[in-house]
Amino acid sequence: MAKFEGVKWAPRQMRYFLYDKSFEMFEAEAKTYAATRSAYYASFLCFEGIRYFCQKNERGKLELVFVNWDQNLERFRKSMAFNLSREQQHIVPTKEELEDLFIRKYFGDPSMRPYLEEMAEKGVQGYLRPFTLDEEHSMGVTFPNFPAIRAVTCMYNQYLGEPFVGVVIPHLVRALGVNGTGCLKLGINYLMSIKAIDEAKAIVPEAAAVLFLDDKPYLPIEQREISEWDSSCCLFALSDGTVVKIPESNLILPSVTIKGIVAILRKMGVKVEERPFTYGELLERVRKNELVTVASVGTAGILNRCEKLVLVDNSLKIIGQHVPAKAHPLYQKLKEVREYYWNVYKGQAEPLPELKIFRYEIY
Numbered sequence: 523m524a525k526f527e528g529v530k531w532a533p534r535q536m537r538y539f540l541y542d543k544s545f546e547m548f549e550a551e552a553k554t555y556a557a558t559r560s561a562y563y564a565s566f567l568c569f570e571g572i573r574y575f576c577q578k579n580e581r582g583k584l585e586l587v588f589v590n591w592d593q594n595l596e597r598f599r600k601s602m603a604f605n606l607s608r609e610q611q612h613i614v615p616t617k618e619e620l621e622d623l624f625i626r627k628y629f630g631d632p633s634m635r636p637y638l639e640e641m642a643e644k645g646v647q648g649y650l651r652p653f654t655l656d657e658e659h660s661m662g663v664t665f666p667n668f669p670a671i672r673a674v675t676c677m678y679n680q681y682l683g684e685p686f687v688g689v690v691i692p693h694l695v696r697a698l699g700v701n702g703t704g705c706l707k708l709g710i711n712y713l714m715s716i717k718a719i720d721e722a723k724a725i726v727p728e729a730a731a732v733l734f735l736d737d738k739p740y741l742p743i744e745q746r747e748i749s750e751w752d753s754s755c756c757l758f759a760l761s762d763g764t765v766v767k768i769p770e771s772n773l774i775l776p777s778v779t780i781k782g783i784v785a786i787l788r789k790m791g792v793k794v795e796e797r798p799f800t801y802g803e804l805l806e807r808v809r810k811n812e813l814v815t816v817a818s819v820g821t822a823g824i825l826n827r828c829e830k831l832v833l834v835d836n837s838l839k840i841i842g843q844h845v846p847a848k849a850h851p852l853y854q855k856l857k858e859v860r861e862y863y864w865n866v867y868k869g870q871a872e873p874l875p876e877l878k879i880f881r882y883e884i885y
Contacts, residue, residue, distance in 0.1 A: 526676070526681050529677070529678045530676060530677050531550050531674065532674065532676065533550055533633065533637060534549065534550055534633050535550050535552060535674040536548075536628045536631075536672065536673050537670050537672050538623055538671045539657070539670045540613040540669045545627050547628070547633060555657065555658075557659050557660060558658065558660065560654070560666070563663055564708070565663075565664070565665065566602075566605040566606070566654050566656045566666040566669050567654060567655070567708065567709040568653065568706065569598075569652065569653035569709070570595075570597060570650075570651070570652050571594075571649060571650075571821040572650040572821065573588075573822065574591070574650060575587040575868055576638050576642045577642050577645070577869075578642050579883065583884070584642060585881055586882045586884060587867050587868075587880070588867075588879075589782060589866055589877050589878065589880070590781065590782060592617060592880070593778045593781075594778055595617045597706075597707065597775075597776060597778070602615075602654060602669075604702075604708070605665075605708075606665060606666070606669065610669075615671075623671070625884075628673055635884070638884060646679065647677065647679075647680075648675060649676050650673060652671055652672070653671070654669060654671055656669055656670075678822075681820075681822035682730065683826060684826050684827055686730040686731055686828060686829055687728045687831075688730070688751070688828045689725055689732055689832045690834055691722055691732045691733070691834075692739070692743055693838070694714055694717065694718045694721065695734070696715060696718070696749065697711045699736075699773045702772045703772070704771070704774060705774060705776055706775070707775065715753050718732040718734065718752055719752055722832075725832065725834065725840065731751050731828070732751065735748060735749060743801055743802075744801055744805065746800065747768075747801070748799050748800070750768075750775065754819055755774065755775065755777040755780045755820065756768065756817060757780070757783070757816070757856075759813070759816075759850075759852045760807065760812055761850065764792075764793045764795055765784075765794045765795070765852070766796075767784055768797075768799055769796050769797065777820065778821065779820055779825075779863070781876060782874075782876060782877050783824075785877060786862050786863060786874065790858070790859065813847075814846060814853050815827045815828060815846035815853055816828045817856055824863050824864060825856060825859060825860040827846055829846065830845050863877075
């Protein structure tokens, strides 16, 4: 199952109440109340994942580097807004408020300095995880009365990684387009992700990821469109040198990372098509050896190439298997794109117009 490896958590987490805008820092292990709507009904339970890099700048000061994180903040705002009533929309923080909250209040707290110093020394990846909770002692089925943002952060070595095995699971649906939830990072979506991986392991024990189809199980399976991996977006690399990106929709999370990856691919001269990709097309291209690889693209792992993709029918009978064409130039190109993306954070690669850099000096 996809997971973080080599994780070290920061010693502190933060909490910020949306109504009175009060802020506090407390130990990373601090628990939430047992009786909370967030736990029982997933009310006001959303989150975001934000990659960053910590370094010492030319002035010897600690500096946090983010890429396109304004898009992460806006996605977080939309997820919060979904979990609040019409009358509560005014308490959703602006992007500027969130920026100040995470940078100045959380990362800028003196208790975080030793941790950030260690990150800068090691040159490792950082991951910020803000999430929301209803902090009220309640078991009622209503909108939250004490909505709050919490945040924790960690340094880590890798997420998912290569090689990994994926399985198509057609009988489970990750989200419903009609509800407009697939494009948001909500806790209710990710339960289906881990349930689907459990199903996949019954077919292939080493399965670590699931490829979901759309929310139309009544259609012939070949007509159904591929949506996402269980916790990331996907790219299809074809033998003619083309990469296919699935368009955003109410079923597709608007990935911040994939936009940067596409920009780098185009800079490197790779043709990228944004269009639907049906399961029938995937089956046909696998049979004709026209698929180089399927990539998983997301914040934590950036880009990982699938080592084996198992294809099944509606009864979960295996009807095909894809292994990557590692000798194809595009397979190697995807590795170079991943390295380029991370090097943008470290200042070792050109930040394209589509890759907006945010730098914050921590005092």
